[in-house]
Amino acid sequence: MVTVEKKLIEKYKMEKHRLGHLQPRYLEVFEYRTGIADGDPHTQKETGKEFSISSTRAAQLEARVKYELEQF
Known part of the structure; x- marks a missing residue:
């Protein structure tokens, strides 16, 4: 089964x-x-550390891209 994430x-x-x-x-x-x-x-924690941002900000950026993808 294909997941939503995939x-x-x-x-x-x-x-x-x-x-x-x-x-x-x-x-x-x-x-x-x-x-x-x-x-x-x-x-999110690893992502935040990699990009020198908070894990919350990493989640926000990820959510924005997901939102934009859902609009297509």
Whole structure:
């Protein structure tokens, strides 16, 4: 069974070019958090540490990308 997260990642890969209006950092955080960047999903805490932001901010950036993807 395909999970919602896997569907979202596939949609992201197909629609990334349509997310150009977002700051690149949003996409970098999303790719790191979901594992697109390196094949290994990371926690919000790990993502925050990697990008020198709080885990809450990492969650906000991830949520924004997810929201934008849902609009397509």
